[in-house]
Amino acid sequence: MLKTVNLNYNYEDGKVALKNINIDLNKGNKIGIVGGNGAGKTTLFLSLIGYLKPDKGEVIFNDKKIKYNKKSLRNLRREVGIVFQEADKQIFYSNTYDDIAFGLRNLGYDEEIIKRKVDIIINLLNIEEFKDKPVHFLSHGEKKRVAIAGVLALDCKIIFFDEPLAGLDPSMSDNMINTMNNIVREGKKTVVSSHDMDFIYEYCDYVYVLNKGKVIDEGIPSKIFLNENTLNKANLKEPWLVKIHKKLNMPLFKNEEELYNFKRENIKG
Numbered sequence: 001m002l003k004t005v006n007l008n009y010n011y012e013d014g015k016v017a018l019k020n021i022n023i024d025l026n027k028g029n030k031i032g033i034v035g036g037n038g039a040g041k042t043t044l045f046l047s048l049i050g051y052l053k054p055d056k057g058e059v060i061f062n063d064k065k066i067k068y069n070k071k072s073l074r075n076l077r078r079e080v081g082i083v084f085q086e087a088d089k090q091i092f093y094s095n096t097y098d099d100i101a102f103g104l105r106n107l108g109y110d111e112e113i114i115k116r117k118v119d120i121i122i123n124l125l126n127i128e129e130f131k132d133k134p135v136h137f138l139s140h141g142e143k144k145r146v147a148i149a150g151v152l153a154l155d156c157k158i159i160f161f162d163e164p165l166a167g168l169d170p171s172m173s174d175n176m177i178n179t180m181n182n183i184v185r186e187g188k189k190t191v192v193s194s195h196d197m198d199f200i201y202e203y204c205d206y207v208y209v210l211n212k213g214k215v216i217d218e219g220i221p222s223k224i225f226l227n228e229n230t231l232n233k234a235n236l237k238e239p240w241l242v243k244i245h246k247k248l249n250m251p252l253f254k255n256e257e258e259l260y261n262f263k264r265e266n267i268k269g
């Protein structure tokens with residue numbers, strides 16, 4: 001439903017940030033976009049949500065080229081949302097409720113419907129405790145949950161997460177991953193960029209690797225992370241489960257759970 005065809009983007013100062021990018025979000029429901037600093041991940045996200053207009057090439061949404069007029073972008077934003085790395089970038093209001101309601105108000109929903117939708121999301125994300133709190137008193141992790149709530153309230157079908165775990169403690173990280181898994185369980189799609197390869201390996205079902213504005217590899221995580229050439233070129237760290245597989249000659253497990261189940265069965269045997 002969302003893809004790019006030969007997408008190129010240059011910043012005003014002449015920096016070539018994306019070169020001939022062809023990605024197709026139909027390849028998975030938990031898509032990872034990875035690459036070193038400056039590889040072009042954020043630029044690609046901003047292009048896919050229609051915020052940046054390509055210099056060459058297209059972003060295709062539901063089989064049609066995105067047009068950059070108000071109406072077309074409004075339609076896109078009903079279906080495609082983003083949770084920025086810095087929650088402050090998308091938080092505008094002084095209290096949590098109004099902030100979550102912001103997008104819905106923008107789309108012209110009745111206050112009664114807005115209240116119903118916002119209450120459902122507040123309950124779903126378990127954030128009742130700071131519903132009436134001024135947003136600037138919330139911690140980084142709490143602000144991030146408010147940002148997610150705002151996107152979920154819009155019922156977007158595709159949600160981009162730019163570095164979703166950055167700055168979160170282990171329990172908040174688990175909470176974030178659970179929320180993302182629940183979003184996918186509801187039939188929606190998540191697209192994540194992260195420098196945490198353990199998370200990308202375990203969470204994603206399809207990965208694109210960017211280097212200097214180009215896609216240098218794509219595929220399922222086991223294919224990507226077993227390819228030393230890709231990891232070296234893009235400056236990516238080997239996930240710990242891949243390391244165990246290679247160094248201890250163990251099977252390649254997708255997550256910790258699979259590893260423990262394997263051990264249990266082998267100890268029993």
Ligand SMILES: Nc1ncnc2c1ncn2[C@@H]1O[C@H](COP(=O)(O)OP(=O)(O)OP(=O)(O)O)[C@@H](O)[C@H]1O
Pocket residue numbers: 011012013015016017035036037038039040041042043044
């Ligand atoms: N507003 C801008 N003007 C000029 N160049 C920019 C601008 N924003 C980003 N760039 C450059 O474009 C390239 C891609 O940047 P981008 O932020 O997309 O990378 P990234 O993969 O998200 O990096 P990181 O992992 O460090 O966040 C970088 O070389 C960056 O310096």
